[in-house]
Amino acid sequence: xxxxxxxxxxxxxxxxxxxxxxxxxxxxxxxxxxxxxxxxxxxxxxxxxxxxxxxxxxxxxxxxxxxxxxxxxxxxxxxxxxxxxxxxxxxxxxxxxxxxxxxxxxxxxxxxxx
Amino acid sequence: xxxxxxxxxxxxxxxxxxxxxxxxxxxxxxxxxxxxxxxxxxxxxxxxxxxxxxxxxxxxxxxxxxxxxxxxxxxxxxxxxxxxxxxxxxxxxxxxxxxxxxxxxxxxxxxxx
Numbered sequence: 001x002x003x004x005x006x007x008x009x010x011x012x013x014x015x016x017x018x019x020x021x022x023x024x025x026x027x028x029x030x031x032x033x034x035x036x037x038x039x040x041x042x043x044x045x046x047x048x049x050x051x052x053x054x055x056x057x058x059x060x061x062x063x064x065x066x067x068x069x070x071x072x073x074x075x076x077x078x079x080x081x082x083x084x085x086x087x088x089x090x091x092x093x094x095x096x097x098x099x100x101x102x103x104x105x106x107x108x109x110x111x112x113x114x
Numbered sequence: 115x116x117x118x119x120x121x122x123x124x125x126x127x128x129x130x131x132x133x134x135x136x137x138x139x140x141x142x143x144x145x146x147x148x149x150x151x152x153x154x155x156x157x158x159x160x161x162x163x164x165x166x167x168x169x170x171x172x173x174x175x176x177x178x179x180x181x182x183x184x185x186x187x188x189x190x191x192x193x194x195x196x197x198x199x200x201x202x203x204x205x206x207x208x209x210x211x212x213x214x215x216x217x218x219x220x221x222x223x224x225x226x227x
Binding site: 034036042043044045046049090101102103104105106107 | 118147149155156157158159162170172204206215216217218219220221
């Protein structure tokens with residue numbers, strides 16, 4: 001069975017400071033991992049994905065995440081937060097060799113303080 | 115290439131009624147998945163369609179049903195609506211087993227009163 005735990009429901013950072021959104025996963029199979037962002041009243045946008053190549057994954061808008069199998073983690077980071085980063089972020093896991101569903105975490109709301 | 119288009123964007127229904135939501139997949143994608151996102155929650159998997167057949171289902175009752183058409187577009191049907199069915203319904207398309215990620219539509223906001 002697969003599951004995702006996002007360790008913080010809310011994170012607040014000041015503009016220009018680093019962002020860290022934490023995600024731990026559980027998977028019986030080789031996982032694919034994703035981060036999606038959802039701005040208010042918008043659909044979900046893919047930030048980045050890990051499918052089996054490099055463990056450090058770079059995404060859009062300066063975000064990156066590192067797959068750490070020993071820690072079963074896939075934390076999302078950004079060196080310097082921007083006001084436009086304020087949104088809901090979802091960590092997602094799927095079975096790399098099956099495509100029938102993906103499992104979402106409960107989300108982390110990122111607040112950017114001026 | 116076009117993205118995923120969902121219609122309608124908003125809908126209000128009465129408890130007990132039936133509703134049909136529509137989704138046009140992204141060009142080149144052959145798989146459509148549906149998700150329910152209740153307020154303040156992460157999306158929950160309803161089901162997926164591939165080659166016009168259901169290819170996996172989450173923990174939703176049979177009154178949630180779907181279709182996929184030869185052009186890969188899809189419908190989600192919900193019968194006997196309940197108040198708890200109020201949510202944002204998201205459609206996502208992908209190319210089966212190509213782990214490029216899913217492309218999501220903007221969703222249909224369903225309110226059951």
